[in-house]
Structures are given as C-alpha cells and as structure tokens.
Amino acid sequence: MKKVVMIIAKEKFRDEEYFHPRDVFLKAKIDVVTASSSGGTANGAMGGTANIDITIDDIDIIDYDAVVFIGGKGSAEYFEDKKAHQIAQEAVKHNKILAAICSSSLTLAIAGVLKSKNATVFQGDADEFKKHGVIYTGKDVEVDGKIVTASGPHAAKRFGEKILELLAQEK
Secondary structure: OOOEEEEEOOOEEEEHHHHHHHHHHHOOOOOOEEEOOOOEEEEEEOOOOOEOOOHHHHHHHHHHEEEEEEOOOHHHHHHOOOHHHHHHEEEEEEEEEEEEEHHHHHHHHOOOOOOOOEEOOOHHHHHHHOOOOOOOOOOOOOEEEEEEEEOHHHHHHHHHHHHHHHHHOOO
C-alpha cells in the first residue's frame, strides 16, 4: 500500500488544501498520515479540524511514497523551519514525490529544492518565490519531475489527482 504524509500547520491550515487531496488519496486506498509541529488537533482557517498522527520531528522519509505540504496562513510556521527543509531535501534525495500547495510552496523554495524548477505558488508569493531561483509558471498545478506544486484552494482537488497519478507510476 502506498503511504503519504501530509504536513499541516497546527493553526490556520487551509481546509480545502488538506481535505480535498486527502479525500483523493483515501478513495484510492492510499495510507494517509497527518503531521504537524506538535500533536493533538490542528485547526483549519475555515473551521475544520484534523487529528495529528505524528509530529514533523518523527517523519522518516523512507516510510513514505510522497510528502505533501499544505498551505494556508499557518504554513508560514515552516518557511524557516530547519526540520521542514530537511524533510523536503530528503524527499528529493530519496526520489520521493514532493508536493506543496499555495503558500506552503515557499517552504520548498526556501529549502532550495525548487531552484531552477518549474513551480507555482499563491500569486501573492510569486516575487518571493523568484528570489529563490524558482521558475514561476503561474499555473494552477505544476509538475516538474516528482515535484508537484499548486497555486491555491481552487486547485486542491487537481493537486491531489496529480500526486495520485505520480503515485500510480511508482513500482
């Protein structure tokens, strides 16, 4: 069975960006683990809640086929987080699928894994994105190799479907 870890902010993750891809994964019988900076319950910006299975400190990349960072205002907690950067870097190093939606794509950019890659982000973050050497495409969903990025909640379902397509190609 394929296994995905979804990393969300403890407070103010964007509900659609978490729940829509998660639903896509669960319908496809993918094992989904939800991670955050601390345990307990995470609170979405739109009122949704999510149970935290593990903290980001407990993520072992080898255990997962894909790592998915979820956006929302709260995702800023990971922009400068060394552990989040390490997770992104290890995902690339181990040839795992790495994905981020909306502002959470900045975490990947700051971690250096999007340098010279085609990617997208919430439009308001495009200039910051470019400062890190990312080729900003402005598309709703962008795929460059095993990296999937999306621009925001309107693209959340397609974002999940693109990740699922990549998972289906994995042996």
